[in-house]
Amino acid sequence: AGAPEPGSPARSITAYTGATGQLTANFNPYILSSNQPGRGIIYETLMFLNRARADEPLPRLAEEYDWNDDGTAITFRLREGVQWTDGEPFTSADVVFTFELMQEHEALNTSSLPIESVEAAGDAEVTITFSRPAYTDLWTIASDTFIVPEHIWSDVEDPVTFGNAEPVGTGAFALESFSAQSYELTANEEYWDEGKPHLDSIRFVSHSGNQSALSALTAGQIDWASIFIPDIENTYGSRAEGNHYEVTPVYISTLGANLDEGPTSDLAVRQAIYRGIDRDQVNELNYDGLSTPATPGMLMLPREERFLAEELEGVVPTHEPDEARRILQDAGYTEGADGVFVSPDGEPLSIEVKVVTGYTDQIAALDVMRQQLAEVGIDLQPREVSFASFVADRDNGDFELVIDNLYGGVTPFTLYEDFYSSAAAPPIGQPAAKNFARFRSDVVDEALEEVAATEDEEAHAEAYARIQSEIAEQLPYIPILQSMALTQFAGAKVTGFPTADDPYALPMTHSSPDLGIVAANLRPAG
Amino acid sequence: MITDDPESSRSTPPPMRGPAEAERARAESAELDGADPVLPEAERGTPVLTVRGLSVHYETDQRVRAVEDVDLTLHRGEVLGLAGESGCGKSTLAYALNRLLRPPARVVSGSVTFHERDGDIDLLGLSGEELRLFRWKKIAMVFQGAMNALNPVLTVRDQLLDVLAAHEPDMAVPARTARCAELLDLVGVDPARLGSYPHELSGGMRQRVMIAMALALRPDVMVMDEPTTALDVVVQRDILRELSRLREHFGFAVVFITHDLSLLLEISDRIAIMYAGRIVEQASARRLLTAPRHPYTVGLLNSFPSLTGPRREMRGVPGQPPDLAVSIPGCAFAPRCPYRRAPCDEHRPELSRHGQTSTGLTACHAYAEADYGAPVPAALSRGEFRPVETAEEIET
Amino acid sequence: MNYLRRKLLFYLIAVWAAITINFLIPRLMPGSPVDALLGRLQQAGGAVSAEARASLEVMLGHGGQGGLWEQYVGYLGNLLRGDFGISSTYFPTEVSTILGAALPWTLVLVGLCTCLSFALGVTLGMVVGWRRGSRLDHLVPIATFLAAVPYFWLALVLVFLFGSTLRLLPLTGGYEYGTTVGFNWAFIGSALYHALLPAITIVLSSVGGWLLGMRNMMVSTMGEDYVLTAEAKGLRPRRIMITYAARNAVIPSIAGFAISLGFVVSGSIVTEVVFSYPGIGFTLLQAVQNNDYPLMQAVFLVITLTVLGANLLVDLLYAVIDPRTRQAG
Amino acid sequence: MSVLQVKGLVKDFALRTGGRRRLLRAVDELSFELTAGTTVALVGESGSGKSTVARMLAQLVRPSAGTISLDGEPIRTRGRGLRRYREDVQMVFQDPFGSLNPFHTVDHHLRRPLRVHRRAENRADEDRQIERLLERVNLTPAAVVAAKRPHELSGGQRQRVAIARALAPAPRVLLADEPVSMLDVSIRLEILNLIDRLKQEDALAVLYITHDLATARHFSRRIMVMYRGELVESGDADDVILRPRHPYTRLLAAAAPDPNRRLGVDGATVAPPTVPRPGPVEPQVAAVADQASGCRFRARCPAAMAACAARPPLLPVADGHDVRCWLYRDGTDS
Amino acid sequence: MAGVEKRRTASSVDTAAVPVPRGPGRARRPRGGGLLRDVKLRTGLGIVGCFALIGLVGPFLVTDVGAIGNAVLRPPSAEHWLGTTQTGQDVFGQLVTATRGSLIVGLVVGLLATVLSVLVGVVGGYLGGRVDEGLSLVSNVVLVIPSLPLVILITNYLDGAGILTIALIISITSWAASARVLRAQTLSVRTRDYVAAARAMGERTWRVVFVEILPNLLPVIASQFVFAIIFAILTEAGLSFLGLGGIDYLTWGTMLYFAQNAQALTVGAWWWFVPPGLSIALVGVGLSLINFSFDELINPRLRAPGVPRRPRTRRRQA
């Protein structure tokens, strides 16, 4: 597929979103198991908030928005002249319908937007009212809510389980054909963004997993994909003319500690671990050196650099084994005969780390860290469990350490609120939504409240700084590295993708709604 | 070396049965379709198969000399019985006659010649298509267990048809089928049984089917390797009766192999006794019964009581046959022989006619005074067999 | 026919056993699959309605309501209606839809390959056994090796060699992406082309077993009197080899064929994974990786039923091949 | 002095044909007794139920009806009583290749019965007894033989080991089920002579099962002829063979190979009456239902008559000679 | 992995096809010494012995196999005989350690499955009647239910199981074919006169089963034991490859899994991917060779003809 005649610029490309196995004709943008292009390429959002760099919101179906004074209502001015791919015009009724749908169906309102009412003012203006200030929800409202056509969806009986096999959207491409192995999107001739898209079609394919996708990628059968490839420069980058890959920081991998119980409830232990890890070695051995250091302030860098607390500027976790031992000794730990520290209670410092079976990169990383920590007298015991029990144990607090990744949103707020607010930390035994370390801090809670109440970036920065110094001290989630997603483009065939120099959107095939922006910008090479 | 037995080559075979039975058989053979050719009287008694110096060895770790230097002549229309202890090489000889030996068996020397009206065929020289076409057409074979000799997954018809298809490809298909029915009828099996599978037939029926198959091409020679051993006496009797009736009619020669000497004595014209791969005595059935020569034959005749005769004391032949993997310089029977003398251990006795008066051939030093160093023991001439020892010594 | 009736009865029992095992496993195993599943469902696409939860509980056990027996009855009822529940991996697609799409691929690929490999193995085994002692004997160690090589390992090595390095054959998938699925030549040709490598793997790794088994039986059978008789009858060697020796020698292989169908499906799971083949085995793996219990159970059941069905067919065929079974049973 | 008495012994086997269970009567109301120091022969075609009789007597198969008594006492079928019975009644099987366990040595085969029946005080005594047993069956040197496994012995030697094993518990009854039919002709006589000698030495009661009329006549005092599970004729050995009464016995006698008869030599005393060739009916056992009425030989019998539709009783024709045939209704030879 | 499974079923399921070793008059039963002269057996024992030795003592000789190093994905060298993995671990060391894991699975399954099949097959076959009917129904049902999917299903429920648990599950799903063969063999041995003789002599039932019958089934049992080992190693490898293997021991399957996940083949690290697979295949071949010898013991006709070196010109039909 997609192997073009040499010399002729490809007007069609093949992309791989990471879909495995059989594809199902599910383009319901509200169901996460649906096909990725539904969220971003076929259906679009009102605005686009770039998580790759601190851009101004990009108008999409809406041209601009306004908050009311206290942030409890937002008004969108909609773009005019937009058409659904079935020829019906896009109007404010569709937006109202979409938000009312979320209001009505809790299942679709995955971010629990506190929607109170949705009102249209004419064909091109919509106001959404919330029960509390919703500044921090802008990402969800504007950039993560996909507008669906009322004239079709109003007939849908149960939108929660609606498969939507024949999607009608406003996006740059529309579904052309579908099979269990691949589907093809072709350019929307009537797309509102003049001149776009540049490609005729994009085919999305399914593979059994990375191995086979990688084979296809190296064989030139895939032109756009985001899969982890070991030794990417040699395996892909230099493999064929024009092969290009992007390294995008996406999440922070951490060792999540149980603050309520066990050895890790002792701050000294967490600090010792923090200093005992040689992140460069982990990076080299496990991530091909592609990852970047994480900040103890838990921001995604460089995107959120502007919020970085002054005191943390330039601070990255370092490997200080001696310091780690000293911290433990100061805290009353003594070194046992086997070189493992023993707590004042007489417990050897042996810590179990849970990891999902089959997450080989994490398992391998733990292997590396186990040896590093052994040198500072901490006995790390990786234990593989299935995904289901991992999730259950983690959320219920049945662990000492887990290796897990923290994902944030478009601003630092999302990550802080999810993982560090007391409200998200139920007692042990009850499932935590996100804050499984069960970190509770008045400083953080207060700062979060302040951020939520204002749109003022200055104020935000100040509050975030407080949070950062608190969590960098307490280390409920011990940062390992800021991990990268790899995205591959067959540069010989296609250009126009986001690059490190021009990160106009996240390049990954699985990020929504970014893939819609990218798809519309891709153009045949040559 | 004496090559032939003048007695049986000259005379026509003696009648097989008592007068009453013979008459009945004649009446029965009249029932057979008259169109079939019967062996011309003139040809009876002429040799049809000659075996000269045949040796067959199994070339395993130790070479097993299963058949050693065997001379035999089979005449047209006669029944040649081949008897001997289990493992003495009877089957090997039979297979050699039909070129059925497979490795590790190998014919190491000798010749087998088939005599036809228009010339002789060197059987051991045949190969490929020639051999295939020769088989069954000239020499057919009936094996011991008919259950095992019939293919369990083919119907009787298919197996009969196979023979016709292989040898008479020109025959029309309906004619072949008709022929199959005819054949079954001939051996006294209801032609309706053509569609049956072997397992649906009783043992006797299977054996009859085998015989029908053997008859399909009207062979000159039929080799029967223990064809009735597994059968009930009554059934066995039936089959034998059937056989002699057919033989009377078609005139084929029979090599009949069994270790049941009493049976052989009853049905054969001539009998060859084998011991340890060699023929030790060969004579007409009557002579063998009335005046056995070889001590082994004597011992064998002592091994079964007569059904109707007076009770007499009998002993078997104690001891075991020799291991054929070990080459024996002298007489193989010597260790078990009550008449054994020094030369028996040293030289092998030749199979020969001893004296002018005797008929048949015997391989025993006792009849060659010069070799034996003493006249024929009186007890031996009387047909007495007094075992040396009854206890069985088992070598360490 | 009595044989047939007994076989049918046996298969009914086997089907019942499979269904019941399927019902019992989640109930006997520690942990609550329902919770795990609900967790996944939530991850996959939002909240789950109350009925969905109830039906999952019936599917998977650990249901709060009703005794075991009631659950069992409910479960059987669902099965009869073809209701396997909703897949969490493919939420909100019905499990039955997914199975419907996956099954034909496996049936065709695995079914054809199995038959092919059986035919090939048996034929080779026949010839090797027949010509024992000739140069063909060298096939035996090769076959032994092939039979001992892990399926997936061979598959990956082949993919690496033929797909990635030599680029002779397509690497993955069931057909060319662009073709429309249906009865058109483009599709069928492309499907065949794509099936080549998986097929070669399946055949390579399973043919050895057949070959060895058949060869051994052939050697045994050639010692039988009826083969000797056939030779004495002056039949043509081909006829002897096929109708006399092989016809009988193949009988145990056919019995083995029935049973090994199950193993073949097992093997295909791994092959399908390696080749991204859109079949049932890969679906099972997906289900497993995603803790998609309804899908897992349904796939297991479908595989089992298919294998049982094939077994039944082979058993019936067996009766045709071996006349002795028909009578005795 | 009769040791073992059998009265009205019946064995029905359940057959499954076409899904239906049928009963097959393998042995039908058989009565006889075995006396110390004498041999009784049981002859009959294959499948006539001979082995089943022996197996019932050896308590390997449970009789469906009838009584077996040892020394006048009904036998025990379980526990200690069964063991005692087995001490007294021993069996020699047909196939010497099958009756010895290929895995075990001769020593094991002889030692076990001594142990099971506690015939020896200690190991040395056991060894001594084993040696004696082997010597009694003419297998020497005993030590060498004892160390061998069955496959290292010839058929005749194996059969002797089997006999030695049967003798080990010092039984009073020996059931010999076709003990020589699988052996070479030349060895047969030896084994039969051996059994005969042991019988005399130990005053054994021997049941000799065979289909070989000639040896039956020579080695036994009485002969019983079975046909399809029924006793059809029994009497003094010579009497039964030389003057067979029942048409079936005649058929058997006529079928048995006898070289003397053909060649007219050696003065056969009485030529057995010939029976017209019967139809090719194969031996088989009819179901109980089919057997319910009439003489079972009727279909093959040249002398079949109307009366044969009813089952004939055993009719005495001479002293100790009974025949189950309507021909002898009036008690004399007709 | 189906390959071997089929071999088993094809060659040994048909019960009638495998004659129980009996001492037919002149056929000499090979004794220990004779058996060892068999080249196949010797080769097989050699291969398997090597691996067993490695599994037994190897892990003591290699240092911490988890030890990471900065020499990443190096091809074989004097220092790392089989090169290194993606995290600089020594492949040879892992292979040695994994040998133990795989062999443990093989042995445990071999033992358990054999014991199960003997219990079900031999006892059922000997006792007959209802017991036998029940047991053979069970084994027939277990036999037709495809085992790998079942094992996958069960292991997935039992998350994070150790290899012993996995071995247990493999055993439970894999004894049936052997039980069926053993039952048929028992049925045929049961009718042997020596069993009747033992009973007639007064031996107790358990003695008849275990002392008279069982020893004669030993070649069959041994062959099945060997087979179960191959089967288990392959199945375990398959499971591990699917990410469902045991987590407490390194096995060849786990190694393959990691190698596959690190896309060893794609990045050209054949030294990581090839050895575990070859080890499995080698052990499989070794065990198969041993099995062949047992097969030949059970069925003497399979033995190679005595004169393989002779040019065979004539004996064969055209």
Ligand SMILES: Nc1ncnc2c1ncn2[C@@H]1O[C@H](COP(=O)(O)OP(=O)(O)OP(=O)(O)O)[C@@H](O)[C@H]1O
């Ligand atoms: N395939 C073989 N390999 C080695 N030796 C063999 C083979 N077949 C037969 N023999 C040996 O050859 C000798 C003759 O065997 P053959 O079968 O011809 O004897 P037989 O007289 O027919 O015996 P029986 O009466 O038992 O049928 C025996 O000692 C036997 O052990």
Ligand SMILES: Nc1ncnc2c1ncn2[C@@H]1O[C@H](COP(=O)(O)OP(=O)(O)OP(=O)(O)O)[C@@H](O)[C@H]1O
């Ligand atoms: N266990 C059994 N189940 C069913 N039928 C049986 C059983 N044992 C024997 N029979 C049948 O009982 C009848 C008598 O068998 P038995 O073995 O006693 O005959 P026999 O006279 O010893 O025959 P042979 O001379 O062949 O040994 C036969 O038809 C046989 O098929």
Ligand SMILES: [Mg+2]
């Ligand atoms: Mg023979």
Ligand SMILES: [Mg+2]
């Ligand atoms: Mg019997």
